Amino acid sequence: MYYTITLNPAIDRLLFLDQKMESRKTNRITNVDYDIGGKGTHGSYAMSKLGVDNVALGFMGELNSDAFQQIMDVKGITNQFTSIQGQKTRECYIVIDQVSTGTTMLTEKGFKVSKQDIDTFMDQLKKTVKKEDTVLIAGSLPEGFTINDLKRLVHLLKQIGCFIACDLSGDALKVAVDLGVDFIKPNEFEINDLNEDKEDLIPFLKGLNKTIQYIVVSMGKNGSYFLHNQQVFRVISPNVHEVNDTGAGDCFVGSFMAGLAKNFDLEETLRLASACAASKVMHNDSTTFDLDQVEQLKYQVQIQKY
Numbered sequence: 001m002y003y004t005i006t007l008n009p010a011i012d013r014l015l016f017l018d019q020k021m022e023s024r025k026t027n028r029i030t031n032v033d034y035d036i037g038g039k040g041t042h043g044s045y046a047m048s049k050l051g052v053d054n055v056a057l058g059f060m061g062e063l064n065s066d067a068f069q070q071i072m073d074v075k076g077i078t079n080q081f082t083s084i085q086g087q088k089t090r091e092c093y094i095v096i097d098q099v100s101t102g103t104t105m106l107t108e109k110g111f112k113v114s115k116q117d118i119d120t121f122m123d124q125l126k127k128t129v130k131k132e133d134t135v136l137i138a139g140s141l142p143e144g145f146t147i148n149d150l151k152r153l154v155h156l157l158k159q160i161g162c163f164i165a166c167d168l169s170g171d172a173l174k175v176a177v178d179l180g181v182d183f184i185k186p187n188e189f190e191i192n193d194l195n196e197d198k199e200d201l202i203p204f205l206k207g208l209n210k211t212i213q214y215i216v217v218s219m220g221k222n223g224s225y226f227l228h229n230q231q232v233f234r235v236i237s238p239n240v241h242e243v244n245d246t247g248a249g250d251c252f253v254g255s256f257m258a259g260l261a262k263n264f265d266l267e268e269t270l271r272l273a274s275a276c277a278a279s280k281v282m283h284n285d286s287t288t289f290d291l292d293q294v295e296q297l298k299y300q301v302q303i304q305k306y
């Protein structure tokens with residue numbers, strides 16, 4: 001089974017405007033839509049859409065769990081989130097207008113998890129995940145969930161022996177690297193932060209590839225680098241009209257996992273992930289991509305041995 005873990009999910013409220021948002025002006029909202037925010041859930045969405053069964057795990061607030069579950073139902077995301085009593089899942093406001101590329105996001109900090117919540121979550125994980133499974137840990141850590149808790153989580157998964165994928169930033173990404181997970185997908189900024197001694201990128205990545213089987217460094221419209229078994233590939237993305245790049249990386253990761261799940265070879269997997277992510281940036285929310293578009297875009301992805 002495939003699992004994703006989103007420790008600090010959100011309910012995204014998409015606010016659509018006809019015109020560019022301005023201060024000192026009434027900005028009229030023309031439409032409101034809801035989406036699940038949280039990198040793991042975005043990965044789950046991509047996998048499900050590509051026909052790969054998976055379960056989204058993590059924490060959710062008890063107080064607005066009905067709203068949270070309703071959006072999960074609409075999005076078709078099977079989930080078993082651990083409920084945090086007396087607290088609510090954070091809400092984020094995403095302003096989307098028809099003029100700008102990119103969006104304005106206003107995000108709440110979210111709930112605080114207790115040691116007890118963390119223990120409950122870890123116990124559930126221990127009972128659920130098996131050696132042959134794959135687990136993606138993605139997104140930020142909620143208040144109360146420390147770097148040491150993340151270490152505990154990765155150690156637990158390593159003990160189980162499952163495949164561990166991580167889409168993390170900053171100190172959390174460092175933990176994933178230090179503990180030698182199986183897959184990471186930093187973007188340009190995240191890899192820069194990790195490369196503290198400012199080594200040349202490719203030798204630095206080859207060093208990481210000694211302990212991490214699969215590495216993707218994503219560079220937005222400039223595509224990505226991919227490393228496996230000390231081989232480096234440069235992946236060139238299709239040239240598309242970008243409307244909103246939020247969630248491109250999440251979509252890439254979910255689709256990459258779907259490719260592995262379908263036993264695609266690595267080239268096919270990279271093609272699929274790059275095409276899904278390119279389709280995603282043509283849509284204005286953080287998750288949507290189009291399977292017909294993906295079929296076309298797949299053939300425009302170029303993969304070169306570096």
Ligand code: ATP
Nearest residue numbers: 187218219220221223237242247248249250277278
């Ligand atoms: P996020 O965390 O918001 O999900 P990210 O910053 O981690 O995204 P990016 O590097 O921005 O990830 O994008 C991931 C992948 O999506 C890229 O490697 C590329 O394959 C695809 N992509 C992103 N932007 C574009 C674009 N404008 N055109 C085509 N493909 C794109």
Ligand code: MG
Nearest residue numbers: 187220245249
């Ligand atoms: Mg980006």
Ligand code: MG
Nearest residue numbers: 167187249250
């Ligand atoms: Mg990302």
